[in-house]
């Protein structure tokens with residue numbers, strides 16, 4: 001049996017024990033992950049220095065502080081996220097319990113990319129742990145030192161049966177992709193994303209694909225060009241331009257540069273320190289240009305107008321929407337599917353189970369669905385199904401009416417009491 005298959009089977013066996021389901025276990029694992037990030041900061045930054053020449057201070061800023069924030073959020077909010085979520089009732093479910101119960105999916109495969117190897121590999125793991133899943137973690141072989149640190153040190157902190165790390169390159173990833181998972185979370189380029197989805201389809205496994213693409217940046221003539229240039233330059237050249245949401249090209253009405261729309265640099269994601277500038281005649285021309293191409297992961301607008309589609313949109317800045325846990329992060333079309341960060345990561349890796357709990361009584365209400373079907377029963381069904389009643393509002397109004405009745409009764413009792421006292425005084 002291959003090493004990859006063994007890891008998946010171990011993770012499944014661990015999941016089937018049920019120990020990842022209680023919230024205490026999940027919080028314990030998340031806190032251990034937090035301890036790992038803090039205690040092993042030097043191992044992490046040394047590995048990143050060797051892999052990608054990232055600086056010692058850049059490591060917390062761009063890789064691990066975000067992870068710590070996400071872990072803290074998950075620890076603090078887990079009880080709320082995992083609790084049953086009551087939904088609106090209708091006339092047919094008035095006396096029932098109707099709610100959504102987030103459930104763990106099972107075993108999740110996380111395939112990470114090399115450019116921010118900690119952020120994009122461990123962040124999905126936080127969602128997987130919080131949602132009560134087991135997870136097989138496959139870091140990118142390109143950032144080999146990081147991959148080794150994950151393989152050697154993570155098992156010292158986490159439940160190693162539940163969260164095994166499998167290292168290796170394309171053959172190992174492909175061997176993993178032959179196995180059955182309950183969800184595959186892949187971060188990387190769109191070409192491999194299609195292979196991942198194809199492999200997942202063999203088991204009808206759902207996928208999250210965090211891909212890349214050409215994120216446009218539109219600068220309107222009315223913006224503060226000095227600030228815009230500073231923010232765009234930071235967004236582009238951070239990590240040598242190797243950021244999934246780096247502004248890929250600029251559309252700017254007042255700047256003229258000689259880049260043709262059909263030039264090679266405009267065909268594929270650049271993922272490097274090159275920033276072509278395309279001249280457009282105005283906002284409508286920019287929108288047409290963007291909409292004619294694949295849907296990008298991010299869209300940057302240094303202006304007020306927005307009539308385009310993209311994974312995310314950020315006005316008057318670059319990259320920083322990635323760090324907002326309250327926003328879903330993910331692509332659309334060619335830039336991916338599914339989203340994560342904060343509660344979105346928890347939901348993405350949960351099964352949101354619809355629950356309707358009925359009582360065995362009140363059988364009279366059900367008569368309309370039992371044969372023989374009659375025109376009268378159909379009329380009742382039409383009424384119950386089509387009548388749009390805001391049950392919560394009706395409940396609030398009933399409560400108000402009840403309070404009014406209570407107030408009236410109290411008032412009457414008081415008046416009677418006062419009258420009796422007055423009467424007694426008069427008699428004396």
Ligand SMILES: NC(=O)c1ccc[n+]([C@@H]2O[C@H](COP(=O)([O-])OP(=O)(O)OC[C@H]3O[C@@H](n4cnc5c(N)ncnc54)[C@H](O)[C@@H]3O)[C@@H](O)[C@H]2O)c1
Nearest residue numbers: 112113114139140169170173188189192210211212213244
């Ligand atoms: N949306 C995001 O959050 C995000 C984050 C980082 C990078 N990206 C995108 O990822 C791309 C850069 O990463 P990359 O793709 O070069 O990363 P990569 O080379 O590290 O590959 C990603 C993963 O895919 C696996 N892989 C590669 N080829 C494979 C194959 N043929 N079959 C099966 N598995 C295979 C690798 O083992 C690795 O774990 C860019 O397009 C970038 O925009 C997206």
Ligand SMILES: CCCCCCCC=O
Nearest residue numbers: 116243244245319322323
């Ligand atoms: C605050 C910037 C972090 C960017 C991380 C992007 C991950 C994708 O390449």
